[in-house]
Amino acid sequence: MALTYDDIAEQQADIVGPLLPYFRAPLPDGQFIRGVLPSPPPSEAVRVVVGPPRGGTPDGMTVWEIPLRTAGDAGDLAGADDVLGMVRALHTGTQIFSSSRTDTVMGMRLVRVDPAAVEPADPDEGDLALVVLRTLLHPWTEERPVPRLRGFLLRDPDRMRLYCDREGDTAVVAADVRLSGALTAVLAALPSLTEEEGTAPGDADPHCSRLVDLTGW
Structure with a gap:
């Protein structure tokens, strides 16, 4: 197939x-x-x-x-x-x-x-x-959190980039978060990631179509 x-x-x-x-x-x-x-x-x-x-x-x-x-x-x-x-x-x-x-x-x-x-x-x-x-x-389940995590990259000791998409849309949106930041605020913001405008990363990061900065949350 x-x-x-x-x-x-x-x-x-x-x-x-x-x-x-x-x-x-x-x-x-x-x-x-x-x-x-x-x-x-x-x-x-x-x-x-x-x-x-x-x-x-x-x-x-x-x-x-x-x-x-x-x-x-x-x-x-x-x-x-x-x-x-x-x-x-x-x-x-x-x-x-x-x-x-x-x-x-x-x-x-x-x-x-x-x-x-x-x-x-x-x-x-x-x-x-x-x-x-x-x-x-953690038994296998067909249900996944939204958005779906497609990858991650630790960029420095207090910064991580998360790569996510949504059901029915495989276009990857990346979000930069602070490891020492407010976790609950980041988790609340992630579901609306693909609705944010963000910025086009261009050649700076070919693994995503848009980049959202959540390091201030």
């Missing part, structure tokens, strides 16, 4: 939640997941941002663009465990990439990963235990 971009958007949203615990768990080389970004359409991929646990500058981070399916594959899309296994493998040992697969985005190094060239790392006992506990505490 042919997949639509709605299917890709759904899978991007599904991947965000399971990767959140690894925001604080180091990768094999000591780097950390700093963000999960929805690759701009029509790309069938997800972008995982890695860098130091705190601070850091964009040029010290790497964005791994990981396809959610291989070329010509009409089967199941890659899930969060597949993506995590790929990222762990990429941070084990020395990796060399041709210049044709590298670029920059938002000041960060972007690498378009070829899944055929990377052997994903197997899940460890902590991963397996987390799946069991997460399933018991």
Whole structure:
């Protein structure tokens, strides 16, 4: 069955939640997941941002663009465990990439990963235990909060960018929030995100169509 971009958007949203615990768990080389970004359409991929646990500058981070399916594959899309296994493998040992697969985005190094060239790392006992506990505490439901979270990016110690969309509309709207800000005010503002005018990010952030600043809330 042919997949639509709605299917890709759904899978991007599904991947965000399971990767959140690894925001604080180091990768094999000591780097950390700093963000999960929805690759701009029509790309069938997800972008995982890695860098130091705190601070850091964009040029010290790497964005791994990981396809959610291989070329010509009409089967199941890659899930969060597949993506995590790929990222762990990429941070084990020395990796060399041709210049044709590298670029920059938002000041960060972007690498378009070829899944055929990377052997994903197997899940460890902590991963397996987390799946069991997460399933018991947060069983799968078809209902999602509105707006739907498609990704996030920690931009500095007190600033995070959230990437959201609404049911029936896969256009991504980003919102900058302060981590030390009033959480209840931000949660109240998020449902009306797509109704705000915001600003067009242009080439500054290709992962969203509009950007809303909620750091003053």
